[in-house]
Amino acid sequence: MMNLINMLNFFKNKNKQESKEKIAFNSHKETLSEWLNRIEKAQIGHYMRAEKLNKRADWTGYLLVFCTVFVTSMSFFSYSGELDSLEALVIPFFNTKLNSANMQYIVISVGLLSAILSGVVSQGRFAARAEQHRSAAGRYGNIRRKIERLLTKLNTDMQNLDIEYEMNTIEVEWNFISTDAPLTKKKVIDKIEIVRK
DSSP, X not given: OHHHHHHHHHHHHHHHHHHHHHHHHHHHHHHHHHHHHHHHHHHHHHHHHHHHHHHHHHHHHHHHHHHHHHHHHHTTSOOXXXXXXXXXXXXXXXXXXXXXXXXXXXXHHHHHHXXXXXXXHHHHOHHHHHHHHHHHHHXXXXXXXXXXXXXXXXXXXXXXXXXXXXXXXXXXXXXHHHHHSOOOOHHHHHHHHHHHO
């Protein structure tokens, strides 16, 4: 009689253990799915920000080069009286012929623009920030692939301790990347939400 009770208790405990493992399995799967969603958003956001900053770096850089070359080359001309070689050139904003005073104003304005652009390019560090975002996106991509691989492994016979170890490893790596990654603007995150819906 005692053996029968022990056997029933054994199976009862085994069923409880299996149900706990099933609950833990579902909990791990839900957690990993949520993590995958968040990591994917972070990765896309950083890539979008990197692209925008790269474009901004290119445009400001090209415009700065054009402005400085223009000012430098125009500094060799003399501006006395009418500019005979440019008589036909009409300034569209003022609807007047290009004379020495107008030419000096143009050169001074472009010189100011190049000085402002130089400050914006130096202070904005668009290319460096774009590289930081691109690097963060690549690292988030590595974590995303680890989570996808772990989700695939969950369907096999994987022990709870192994799952928790893998999840802890992912969490530590995620925290490390989050501290190093530059901020992604709220607009970019909202844009990702709109695109995904």
